[in-house]
Amino acid sequence: MVSLNSESNCLGTTAEPKLVAISHFQLLNGARAVATSFGIKKDQTLACALPLFRLPIFALVCLSPFLTDSRTIFPEPQPLPRSLFASVKKYRCSTLLTNGAALRLLLKISETQRVKLDSVEQILLLGDRVSKEALRSIQKQADNVKIIAVGYMLTETGSIPIMGDATTDFTRMIGRAIAGYETHLKPLSGDGEVKPGQLGLLLVRVYYGSTFMGYAPDTKGKEKWVETGDVARMDEHGSIEIVTNKEDLIYDNNNGLVEHWNIERLLNQSDLIKGVQVQLFST
The missing domain is CATH 3.40.50.12780 (ANL, N-terminal domain)
Incomplete structure (x- = not known):
């Protein structure tokens, strides 16, 4: 289907x-x-x-x-x-x-x-x-x-x-x-293990006993995991917190990750603000 x-x-x-x-x-x-x-x-x-x-x-x-x-x-x-x-x-x-x-x-x-x-x-x-x-x-x-x-x-x-x-x-x-x-978290860059509380790319395994057939025209895929495109945290109980989308990640000049979602969350606490989105502009 x-x-x-x-x-x-x-x-x-x-x-x-x-x-x-x-x-x-x-x-x-x-x-x-x-x-x-x-x-x-x-x-x-x-x-x-x-x-x-x-x-x-x-x-x-x-x-x-x-x-x-x-x-x-x-x-x-x-x-x-x-x-x-x-x-x-x-x-x-x-x-x-x-x-x-x-x-x-x-x-x-x-x-x-x-x-x-x-x-x-x-x-x-x-x-x-x-x-x-x-x-x-x-x-x-x-x-x-x-x-x-x-x-x-x-x-x-x-x-x-x-x-x-x-x-x-x-x-x-x-x-x-x-x-x-x-669910599983993959490191944002490189290999290794994502520990509880750390950021990683969210993967979801398709229903047991089946594989992800893929996107048309190639629908003969055999992968069991789907990359969602979301950056998330997982606690020790397996609960997931979605932080942002990987396409929205911002890095500074030293290749350090800018945690813009914390800025957005803080500003959104004000009743005077209806919505916040941090954007990166090249200079």
């Missing part, structure tokens, strides 16, 4: 469009692994507030009903469906699939309209770390939420191979590899 890959991962970084070869085995087992890890079970109803053009989302919301006897509600084909609250209320949706940016806006709308998501018990956020403000809003407006998880999408696996649960620091980490997948 071949899908158009216009974004290589889930954290806002983009790559050149590519055709990626993915097997039915990888899609089905990947969707099953995600549904199991997140706890999607029989008779649950999932409301999807994300567009289906991302393959990991498509696989999860379209295959879960067949794999678990659950039900998927897709209010509208847009990131912020206007009828989301009505759909959640009408179908008593217990699970909400969205992302951090959309959730913040949805919670503001629900607060203005004085709507509470009483039936929602689980929220899965894809593509973002979760702000402390969003966590407080969830607790305030969705009283029954028991599980909040974050997930890292990867088109090359057709799934969400990394997920965080209630034990994860959502403001920093994206979680650990779920059953069926593995």
Whole structure:
């Protein structure tokens, strides 16, 4: 099975469009692994507030009903469906699939309209770390939420191979590899081992028992690991923190790494600043 890959991962970084070869085995087992890890079970109803053009989302919301006897509600084909609250209320949706940016806006709308998501018990956020403000809003407006998880999408696996649960620091980490997948950090330069807390290039192993077939026209690949293009840290428990994309790395004149993400994170703490991006200009 071949899908158009216009974004290589889930954290806002983009790559050149590519055709990626993915097997039915990888899609089905990947969707099953995600549904199991997140706890999607029989008779649950999932409301999807994300567009289906991302393959990991498509696989999860379209295959879960067949794999678990659950039900998927897709209010509208847009990131912020206007009828989301009505759909959640009408179908008593217990699970909400969205992302951090959309959730913040949805919670503001629900607060203005004085709507509470009483039936929602689980929220899965894809593509973002979760702000402390969003966590407080969830607790305030969705009283029954028991599980909040974050997930890292990867088109090359057709799934969400990394997920965080209630034990994860959502403001920093994206979680650990779920059953069926593995993660590994490769040194930024040269060989060697990346120790816990150090920076490295994130690699994800495709679903057990399969290989990454590659990008068209060469779809006979035998590699088991996919290079995500992200620079990350891993703690001693295997939890991953995405720091930046390797294309955004900045080195000074002495070939020293400039940790620009620390500057961005510090400046972003101000309520007066809406967004920060450090850029390098040659002189």
